[in-house]
Amino acid sequence: MPQDLETKLKLKTEAYNALLESYKVLQLRVERQINLPSSDDAEHVRMTTNERRKIIEANRKLKEKVSELENQAHQVTIRTAQELHERQKAEIIEQKDQIINNLKEKIQQFSNLISPNQPYDFQSLQTEIKRLKIQDLTIQIPLKKQEFEQNTNNLKNNLNNSGKYLLDKIIKKQNKLFQSNENNSDKLEELKQILKEDLENNSERLTEVLNKNKELFNLEKHLENLQNEQNIR
Secondary structure, eight states: OOOOHHHHHHHHHHHHHHHHHHHHHHHHHHHHHHTOOTTOOTTSOOOOHHHHHHHHHHHHHHHHHHHHHHHHHHHHHHHHHHOOOHHHHHHHHHHHHHHHHHHHHHHHHHHHHHOTTSOOOHHHHHHHHHHHHHHHHHHHHHHHHHHHHHHHHHHHTTSOHHHHHHHHHHHHHHHHHHHTTOOOOHHHHHHHHHHHHHHGGGHHHHHHHHHHHHHHHHHHHHHHHHHHHHHHO
């Protein structure tokens, strides 16, 4: 069954985003290699001053080109949101294809800067991207959890015992909704309104706590998904 244009647009956007992430990892590798001292370990080939200068210049030009591609992709995204005609969507898909092909070319050039004798390995880069994301989330989540708990405790300081109980109940209810992928609940809204009456003019604190809880849940879920993908591979 042929894909509709909306699906094609979505797939092209996902492909572009994946390539852009790969480019950013390669960019880090290039900059790391540029900054290596001349006495670095045997895993890296030592560069002469002239070689280093050439890589720096090539790196600068490639960054400028990829920046242009990012701007083009942004303009295409704006058009996608504004234009509804099928012919125009087909044109946008063609533009996205061109941007993706150009980005692939730049990624290959970056790969050649780092490892001239090795072919570009997209799968290897994707694995490294996931590893870096997992590493970042593993550091980020405990900090977000601490922030959430601090905000919750600050809010509880303004509540009596029944208010504290109600707040815990709201948070538990919210977590259940997250787990079941439900977007709203009349019961949750009812509990929030009751607690807001106790909070008087500080109801924004409740909103902040619930937003922090949602942010924490999303980060933990993202980490779980990445780890599951890694285990499957």
